[in-house]
Amino acid sequence: MDVTNRMTCEDAVRQFFAYLDRALAGEALESLEAHLATCLDCCDRLQFSRELDEFVKARVGEPAVPEHVEARVRRMIEIARGRAPGSGAR
Numbered sequence: 001m002d003v004t005n006r007m008t009c010e011d012a013v014r015q016f017f018a019y020l021d022r023a024l025a026g027e028a029l030e031s032l033e034a035h036l037a038t039c040l041d042c043c044d045r046l047q048f049s050r051e052l053d054e055f056v057k058a059r060v061g062e063p064a065v066p067e068h069v070e071a072r073v074r075r076m077i078e079i080a081r082g083r084a085p086g087s088g089a090r
């Protein structure tokens with residue numbers, strides 16, 4: 001094993017978000033995966049980062065519409081549809 005290529009936990013953690021975004025390649029990816037293979041702490045941290053990353057991305061993807069506003073809009077659409085002549089044709 002090449003010792004000069006070893007990553008510290010701090011280095012590994014810094015790469016997590018790039019790793020999760022699949023922005024890592026080549027040596028950086030290899031040394032991070034090599035570190036993860038030997039470091040349980042970082043495996044745990046990566047798992048946490050992955051969940052956090054997914055949570056953040058899911059939240060960002062949501063439209064920023066409060067629930068009661070959305071409910072009102074839906075009602076208006078339903079009313080509009082019900083009143084539209086010859087509805088059902090799509």
Ligand SMILES: [Zn+2]
Nearest residue numbers: 009012039042
């Ligand atoms: Zn580590």
